Amino acid sequence: MQQAELIERIKELKIKRNAVILAHYYSRPEVQDIADFVGDSLGLSQEAVRQTADVIVFCGVHFMGESAAILCPDKTVLLPEIDATCPMADMVDIEGLKREKEKHPDALVVCYVNSSAAIKAESYICCTSANAVEVVNSLEADEVIFVPDKNLAAYVEARTDKKIIPWEGHCPTHHQILREDVLKMKEKHPEAKFIAHPECRPEVLELADHIASTRGMIMYAKNSPAKEFIIGTECGLLHGLHKAAPEKKYYCVSEFACCPSMKMVNLEKVLFSLEKVQHVVTVPYNVRIRAKEALDRMLAVKIR
Ligand code: 13P
Ligand code: SF4
Numbered sequence: 001m002q003q004a005e006l007i008e009r010i011k012e013l014k015i016k017r018n019a020v021i022l023a024h025y026y027s028r029p030e031v032q033d034i035a036d037f038v039g040d041s042l043g044l045s046q047e048a049v050r051q052t053a054d055v056i057v058f059c060g061v062h063f064m065g066e067s068a069a070i071l072c073p074d075k076t077v078l079l080p081e082i083d084a085t086c087p088m089a090d091m092v093d094i095e096g097l098k099r100e101k102e103k104h105p106d107a108l109v110v111c112y113v114n115s116s117a118a119i120k121a122e123s124y125i126c127c128t129s130a131n132a133v134e135v136v137n138s139l140e141a142d143e144v145i146f147v148p149d150k151n152l153a154a155y156v157e158a159r160t161d162k163k164i165i166p167w168e169g170h171c172p173t174h175h176q177i178l179r180e181d182v183l184k185m186k187e188k189h190p191e192a193k194f195i196a197h198p199e200c201r202p203e204v205l206e207l208a209d210h211i212a213s214t215r216g217m218i219m220y221a222k223n224s225p226a227k228e229f230i231i232g233t234e235c236g237l238l239h240g241l242h243k244a245a246p247e248k249k250y251y252c253v254s255e256f257a258c259c260p261s262m263k264m265v266n267l268e269k270v271l272f273s274l275e276k277v278q279h280v281v282t283v284p285y286n287v288r289i290r291a292k293e294a295l296d297r298m299l300a301v302k303i304r
Contacts, residue, residue: 003030006267010034013274019055019078021270022047022068025214026236026262027059031270035059038240040215041067041113042128045295048072057273058281059265061086066117069281070291080269082279084261088199089114091169092148097122100145104165107143110136111294112152114171117283119147120291126298129198130213133159134303151175155198155205173234173259174199181254182207185230189251195220196232196253204232218244234259 001009011034014021022044023035032038037047041064048056048068055076058065062085069077092115101109101122111123112132120126127135129152136144136156144162146153148169157164177200186194186207195217196208205211210220214233218240221229228249231237235252236259242250273279283291 003267006271007034010267010271010274013271017055017274018053019057019274020051020053021057021059023059024064024262025240026234026259028263028266029239030267031059031265032239034267034270040128040130040213042130042213043215045071045113046299051075057270059270061261063089063114063116065281066283067113067295069283070117070288071295073288076277077281078273078277079279079281080273081264084264086114086261088148088169088171089116092119092167094118094122097147100165104143104145106141107145107165108139108141109145109147111147112149115148117287117291120294121287123294124297126294128213130216131298131301131303132156132198135298135301136160136162138301149199151201152198154202155211171199173257175201177204177232177254177257179203179207182230182232185251185253189228189230192228192230192251193224193226194230194232200232208232221245221248233257234262236262
């Protein structure tokens with residue numbers, strides 16, 4: 001089927017099913033273009049709550065659809081690709097987290113939304129890359145167990161007085177961006193600002209002119225007087241950057257900064273998902289209730 005026909009069929013089925021399409025900035029460009037809303041993890045969770053549609057087609061990885069299903073139990077949340085999972089989310093296990101909690105009885109658990117519903121249910125509060133510092137600083141406790149991203153944990157640790165106990169997880173896509181990659185690109189593009197996602201290594205973040213979530217990176221590039229930017233995150237963000245400020249130039253910091261899971265969702269799978277009403281995301285009731293508490297606490301934290 002040609003792309004134009006695929007898009008037409010998707011539009012018809014969206015009306016028939018009373019569905020909306022939400023997509024993360026790392027999705028394929030053509031998927032972002034058919035979405036009703038494109039955002040970062042925080043924006044997508046907030047948008048899921050705002051939606052009045054019966055069906056949400058979530059173009060992203062599993063934990064994102066799961067967060068929408070936790071927050072919106074009355075809606076049908078569909079994942080076009082059930083095998084699109086986040087490797088970092090799989091780096092933390094329940095038994096290990098319970099052991100860590102026993103070792104640090106006074107600490108509260110903050111979990112990055114890039115985690116399973118079961119891990120969220122074991123946590124006090126969630127955070128995203130857009131609000132991690134505000135979330136941690138909003139807590140009464142002086143000690144925080146931060147799961148699963150050690151790089152985001154280090155970023156937060158540098159911006160809080162609280163003791164951060166990090167988990168040994170990381171995002172393979174961001175972790176393989178090296179300081180040398182940045183230095184090489186800076187040499188090639190001396191006028192460019194380097195903007196980076198906090199999932200990058202600390203020694204990479206040290207070189208950044210600005211550190212932010214995906215949406216924050218787009219806002220910075222759009223509002224900055226600079227004309228060129230080296231982009232320290234997954235390459236899918238370039239599409240959103242070109243749309244937000246097409247007159248500027250963007251250089252991906254590394255040709256390998258691509259998340260294979262995020263690229264698994266394509267237009268055919270979106271259409272199939274709407275046609276067959278699959279794959280429905282379900283979360284067991286007792287897990288959902290506790291995970292929702294952690295997400296609701298996060299959504300109540302005010303950010304700048
Ligand atoms: P944000 O969109 O929240 O910046 O997250 C990036 C990410 O890695 C999502 O998987
Ligand atoms: Fe997970 Fe990293 Fe891919 Fe985001 S970019 S989904 S954190 S592996």
